[in-house]
Amino acid sequence: MTQASIRRNGVETRYPPDPLGSPMWTYHAKTVFGEDRVSFDPRVKLSMPDLAENQHCFPVALDAREIGDVRRMVIMADLNPIPLAVDYRPLAGAPYLATRIKLDQRTPVRGAVQRADGSWLVHGGWMDAAGGGCSAPPASRVKGDWAQHLGEMRGAAWPTGPDGTARTRILIRHPMDTGFVPGIPTYNIETLSLTSSTGTVLGEMDIWASVSEDPAFTIMPRAGMGERLAIAARDSNGRDYHASLIVGGGL
Amino acid sequence: MRVSRRTTLAGLVAAPLVAPVMSRAAAPDYTITPTPVADGIWMITGADEGIAFDNGGAIANITVIATPAGTVLVDSGPSLRYGQRLKHVAESLTGRSVVRVYVTHLHPDHGMGIGAFAPEIVAALPGTIAGMSRDGQGFSDQMYRLLGDWMRGTDLALPGKTIGGDEEDFGGRRLRLLALSGHSAADLAVLDEQSGTLIGGDLLFHDRAPATPTADLARWRQSLAALDALGHKGAIPGHGPYDGTGRQAIAQTRAWIDWLDTALTEAVRGGMDMVEAGRMVIPEQLRNMASGRYELQRSVSHFYPMLEAKLLPRVDQS
Numbered sequence: 046m047t048q049a050s051i052r053r054n055g056v057e058t059r060y061p062p063d064p065l066g067s068p069m070w071t072y073h074a075k076t077v078f079g080e081d082r083v084s085f086d087p088r089v090k091l092s093m094p095d096l097a098e099n100q101h102c103f104p105v106a107l108d109a110r111e112i113g114d115v116r117r118m119v120i121m122a123d124l125n126p127i128p129l130a131v132d133y134r135p136l137a138g139a140p141y142l143a144t145r146i147k148l149d150q151r152t153p154v155r156g157a158v159q160r161a162d163g164s165w166l167v168h169g170g171w172m173d174a175a176g177g178g179c180s181a182p183p184a185s186r187v188k189g190d191w192a193q194h195l196g197e198m199r200g201a202a203w204p205t206g207p208d209g210t211a212r213t214r215i216l217i218r219h220p221m222d223t224g225f226v227p228g229i230p231t232y233n234i235e236t237l238s239l240t241s242s243t244g245t246v247l248g249e250m251d252i253w254a255s256v257s258e259d260p261a262f263t264i265m266p267r268a269g270m271g272e273r274l275a276i277a278a279r280d281s282n283g284r285d286y287h288a289s290l291i292v293g294g295g296l
Numbered sequence: 297m298r299v300s301r302r303t304t305l306a307g308l309v310a311a312p313l314v315a316p317v318m319s320r321a322a323a324p325d326y327t328i329t330p331t332p333v334a335d336g337i338w339m340i341t342g343a344d345e346g347i348a349f350d351n352g353g354a355i356a357n358i359t360v361i362a363t364p365a366g367t368v369l370v371d372s373g374p375s376l377r378y379g380q381r382l383k384h385v386a387e388s389l390t391g392r393s394v395v396r397v398y399v400t401h402l403h404p405d406h407g408m409g410i411g412a413f414a415p416e417i418v419a420a421l422p423g424t425i426a427g428m429s430r431d432g433q434g435f436s437d438q439m440y441r442l443l444g445d446w447m448r449g450t451d452l453a454l455p456g457k458t459i460g461g462d463e464e465d466f467g468g469r470r471l472r473l474l475a476l477s478g479h480s481a482a483d484l485a486v487l488d489e490q491s492g493t494l495i496g497g498d499l500l501f502h503d504r505a506p507a508t509p510t511a512d513l514a515r516w517r518q519s520l521a522a523l524d525a526l527g528h529k530g531a532i533p534g535h536g537p538y539d540g541t542g543r544q545a546i547a548q549t550r551a552w553i554d555w556l557d558t559a560l561t562e563a564v565r566g567g568m569d570m571v572e573a574g575r576m577v578i579p580e581q582l583r584n585m586a587s588g589r590y591e592l593q594r595s596v597s598h599f600y601p602m603l604e605a606k607l608l609p610r611v612d613q614s
Binding site: 092093094095096098099102104105106143145175176196197198199200201203212214215216259261263276286287288289290296 | 346437438441509565566567569570571572574575589590593594596597598601604605607608609610611612613
């Protein structure tokens, strides 16, 4: 295999050959990584089940705690019509992100993390999936009750121990419409942020409609026992959602 | 990564696609080997795997019962071709035509072979027929995607006879029909009174982890208790080997779903995400059940979002 090479704004950029052999690797690499340095690295732990039981709700966890100085974490699926799912900046805390995405067909699923020096480390694998994860209506649209529950948020935060982070889980009721279902335009959560009680932004993320209906996120911001965390999210209609939870607050 | 034809195809997407898409060779015929388990009863053992091209979808156990009135089948396999082969094998074995085919529940590995039989001899519970009419086309699409040529000619067929009574007599050989639920909304179990053989459908998994895509675990427990009280001798599970004790498959299925229920609840309470929950340690005493990791990960997908919605507190401020 030869190294893929592209010319952009007159500058030649090289990406390493894709171990997954994805037909979209160079295309997506240009969009996501631009001219940054990129390498494949198994320390970027992208975990997923061995099978996609539900192509509408496929769990993915990206753990870059072995790498340390991580400033961005991206989860993407090359052959999805909306390839990006989440772009997370763990501003204070451990670089860990878990969520659930839609799979529209068999595709590489990747995690990419950017270090403080601007370089990217990438890892992932192929996942087989039945078609239509992005083009079937969400369950709440079929049931018709999505508007009654829109923006309901559930969550909790568990202190994780010596590193001073709290495992924080956030779930939001939202149809996350992809725009590929006839008659239903794109409608999705676009941003989410987590703020400490002193007003420090601990983490923020951009979110695409390839994230599953009723998005769920697990992150590990720096937060101590008893601390109150504020969550703010906004969707593509400009609607704001707010929640707050206390670390170790119990279930 | 395992290299498969799909991988190759996916890699070709960007290149001019000259190879025909359906290049996978026509499947050989199914090998159907009935094993005698009681007087006039044979079991055809399915592969202890998920539905995959390599097994042609033949993963469910099928039962053949010889009666004075003709041959009775419990379940029909995954495809028309399987059903046709099954009919031939069963009729050669007993020397009598198939007069009844029971479909134990809606899942495609049990009921998509019924196209090989006249609809009026195919019987199922009302809830099974309703489930097949609702989900059958979706199941069929999935089966074609996974099995390709094995499925050739298979159309969605529905049982033509709704089970109303609780027994059927075939020239003196009486079969008790138990309308239960839990693995799905309607699960049929059949008890052959003459031999004391229980045919449990997918209420029973033996040395094989239970599958839960349509399960209600509380009802499943009730159904297992009902089966446990039957006083039968041997049991034919829906998946896994014949259970000569008649009790072991019941105990194993119960142990797995009890563990699953507790483990998933604790995982949600402990803050695990779905990927982590699918990787949790399976207890030592359940590791003898085949496909344990596979079924656990499927079960996480089936139950986790529902458990989160039940167990995690509301935190929104409106």
